[in-house]
Amino acid sequence: MTSGPQGAPAIEPDDDSILTPDFDPKALASEAAPTGPAPNATKLASLLxxxxxxxxxxxxxxxxxxxxxxxYLAQEFFLPIVLAMLLDFLLSPVVRLLRKVGLPEPLGAGIVVLGLLAVLVFGMYRLAAPASAYIAAAPETIETARTKLRTMRGSVEQMTKAAERVERAASGDEGQPQQVEIKGPSLMRQLFGGTTAFLSAATVVVFLTYFLLAVGDLFLQKLVGVLPQFKDKRTAVTIARETEAQISLYLFTTTLINVGVGVVTAAAMYLLGMPNPVLWGVVATVLNFVPYVGAVANTILLALAAFVTFDDTSQALLVPGTFLVLNLIESNLVTPAIYGNRMKLNTVALFIGLIFWWYIWGVPGAILAVPIMATIKIACDHIESLAPIGEFLGK
Known part of the structure; x- marks a missing residue:
C-alpha cells in the first residue's frame, strides 16, 4: 500500500523500467520532481x-x-472502464517487456490479451462441470448442513422455542399472520447483473484493455502537453508514474499471493478428502481478492460442502478450520512480510472503503476497492490541497 503521507518519493525517469510509463524527458528537464506536499488543512479548506x-x-x-x-446509477458504464484501467496497470509491464524485445505495442497487447483470454476460457471450461454440480445441489446442500447442525444446537433451539411460546402467550394472539415472501435477485444476477449485461461488460473490458495497452502512454503524453504550468506537468507525470508502478506491483504481488493460497488450499482439500480440490483452490484464489469478506465467504462455502461430504461432524468441521488456519497464516505472516511498507492504507479507512465500493458496485466493487483507494491516496499525496485526505487514508 502507498507510502506514508510524510512525503511520497518522486519517481525519476527510468527508461529501463517496465513498471512505469514512458514520457518525454524534456518535459521534466528544468525542475526537480516534487517530494510530496506536507499535509495542510488550510489548503483543503480553501477548496470549500x-x-x-x-x-x-x-x-x-x-x-x-x-x-x-x-x-451507483451508471455502474454498467463506469465499472468496465475502471476494470480495464486496472488490467492496463497490471499488463503494461508485460507489453513494455515485449516491446523491448522488438514487438510493437499493438502486437504485444494483442498477444497479452489473447493469452489472458485463453487461460480464463480454459479454466472456466475445466471447472464448469463441478461448479454447475455444486450450484444445482445448493438447496439440498444447505438443508443437509442445517440438519447436521441441529444436533449441535439442540439446547439453543429449545431455548428459542420456549421464548417464542412465552412471547405468543404474552401477546394473546393465536392467529398466525400471513407471511409475505419477497424474493431478491439471484446470486448470479447479484454477481454479474444478468448474462447479457455480464457479456456486454466483459466485451467492453477486453477491447478497452487492448486499446489502452496498444496506445501505450499516449494519454499521459497528451495530458502533459495540454497542462499550462510546468508544476502541473510534473505533478501529473509523478502521479501517473507512481500510480502505475505501485498499482502494477500491488496487483501482480496480490495475484501471486492469492494463487499461492489457492494452491495450498487445493492441496489441503485433497488431503482432507474433499471432492474437486482444484475447484476449491480456484474459489479460494478468487475470493481472496476481496479483503476480509472473501475469507468469510470461502469458509462458509467449505463448511456447507464439508457437512454434505462427511458424516462425521468433527471431520466436517476440520475442513473450514484448516482453511481458517491457512488464511490466518497468509494474512498475518505472509502478506505483511511480502508487502512490507508498500501501499500502506489505514485499516479503518480500507474497511470503510470496502463497504462503500461494495454498496456502489457490488462484488466487483469490493474486489477493486483496494486499488481504487490506493490510487486516490497517491493522488492526494501529490496534490497540496488534498494532502490532508492522504494523511487520513495513510497508516
Missing part, C-alpha cells in the same frame, strides 16, 4: 471557499452526493 462557509460546504457536499449517485 474563501472562508469555508456553510454555502460552500453545502455545494461541495451536493457535488460529492452527485458523484456517488452517478457512480
Amino acid at each position: 471557499g474563501e472562508n469555508a462557509d456553510a454555502r460552500h460546504v453545502a455545494l461541495v457536499g451536493l457535488f460529492l452526493l452527485a458523484v456517488f449517485y452517478t457512480l
Whole structure:
C-alpha cells in the first residue's frame, strides 16, 4: 500500500523500467520532481471557499452526493472502464517487456490479451462441470448442513422455542399472520447483473484493455502537453508514474499471493478428502481478492460442502478450520512480510472503503476497492490541497 503521507518519493525517469510509463524527458528537464506536499488543512479548506462557509460546504457536499449517485446509477458504464484501467496497470509491464524485445505495442497487447483470454476460457471450461454440480445441489446442500447442525444446537433451539411460546402467550394472539415472501435477485444476477449485461461488460473490458495497452502512454503524453504550468506537468507525470508502478506491483504481488493460497488450499482439500480440490483452490484464489469478506465467504462455502461430504461432524468441521488456519497464516505472516511498507492504507479507512465500493458496485466493487483507494491516496499525496485526505487514508 502507498507510502506514508510524510512525503511520497518522486519517481525519476527510468527508461529501463517496465513498471512505469514512458514520457518525454524534456518535459521534466528544468525542475526537480516534487517530494510530496506536507499535509495542510488550510489548503483543503480553501477548496470549500474563501472562508469555508456553510454555502460552500453545502455545494461541495451536493457535488460529492452527485458523484456517488452517478457512480451507483451508471455502474454498467463506469465499472468496465475502471476494470480495464486496472488490467492496463497490471499488463503494461508485460507489453513494455515485449516491446523491448522488438514487438510493437499493438502486437504485444494483442498477444497479452489473447493469452489472458485463453487461460480464463480454459479454466472456466475445466471447472464448469463441478461448479454447475455444486450450484444445482445448493438447496439440498444447505438443508443437509442445517440438519447436521441441529444436533449441535439442540439446547439453543429449545431455548428459542420456549421464548417464542412465552412471547405468543404474552401477546394473546393465536392467529398466525400471513407471511409475505419477497424474493431478491439471484446470486448470479447479484454477481454479474444478468448474462447479457455480464457479456456486454466483459466485451467492453477486453477491447478497452487492448486499446489502452496498444496506445501505450499516449494519454499521459497528451495530458502533459495540454497542462499550462510546468508544476502541473510534473505533478501529473509523478502521479501517473507512481500510480502505475505501485498499482502494477500491488496487483501482480496480490495475484501471486492469492494463487499461492489457492494452491495450498487445493492441496489441503485433497488431503482432507474433499471432492474437486482444484475447484476449491480456484474459489479460494478468487475470493481472496476481496479483503476480509472473501475469507468469510470461502469458509462458509467449505463448511456447507464439508457437512454434505462427511458424516462425521468433527471431520466436517476440520475442513473450514484448516482453511481458517491457512488464511490466518497468509494474512498475518505472509502478506505483511511480502508487502512490507508498500501501499500502506489505514485499516479503518480500507474497511470503510470496502463497504462503500461494495454498496456502489457490488462484488466487483469490493474486489477493486483496494486499488481504487490506493490510487486516490497517491493522488492526494501529490496534490497540496488534498494532502490532508492522504494523511487520513495513510497508516
